[in-house]
Amino acid sequence: MRIPPLYRKPSWQRFFAGAAVGGCISWVIFLYMFGVMQEKNGYLIEEQSNKIKQLQDDIKIWQEDYRELNKKNEEMLTIQKIDIRLVGYEKYQIKDRQSIFNVEEAIREDLKSLLAKDLSTVHKNKDIVKKTIENKIININGKRYKFIVQEMYFYTTINITVELKLAG
Known part of the structure; x- marks a missing residue:
């Protein structure tokens, strides 16, 4: 079996060259889009982790305040x-x-x-x-x-x- 001699026909050469160039261009576009998407997701994840940390700190502060208020209220309980x-x-x-x-x-x-x-x-x-x-x-x-x-x-x-x- 032989490979057909398509290297002699310029139409097939243009087709394969166009497919190769198109593949390279689509690969570059894919890398760009994937990079932009990953950057957005990374930024979103970092923002959400910062917000979670801030909310956990707020929860700790509120819980401490709540405990202190409960202690004060227990001390201030009156006979009704x-x-x-x-x-x-x-x-x-x-x-x-x-x-x-x-x-x-x-x-x-x-x-x-x-x-x-x-x-x-x-x-x-x-x-x-x-x-x-x-x-x-x-x-x-x-x-x-x-x-x-x-x-x-x-x-x-x-x-x-x-x-x-x-x-x-």
Whole structure:
């Protein structure tokens, strides 16, 4: 087999020369376009990485500020409500719900001065609060009763569970 003698025909020589020159020109155009595109993408990636770093730094700053504000707010928590629950009145046959309500209101009235106070201050003085409740004697249906504090929970609401005992 032989290669056909196309080197003698100028039309084929022009065709192959044009294909070679066109291939070189298209390769140069491709390299230029690819380079421009890569440069844009590199710039975009660098810009995005800088923005991500800046946003992460901002997040750290906001989180630190948020933690500091939470600590300050925890320090500044105040008592907003006092919740009293009376237990043990069933064994003394006290069925009058009005009397139970009046007893709870009397204890709540004694502790009214704790409202709008700092939570930490009230918690430090929890023994005084307990003694205030336990030293109180109240009359219900002609009998004298005293209180024993079973549970006390402190947060923005003070929850106190008080047991009723016969005094004397």
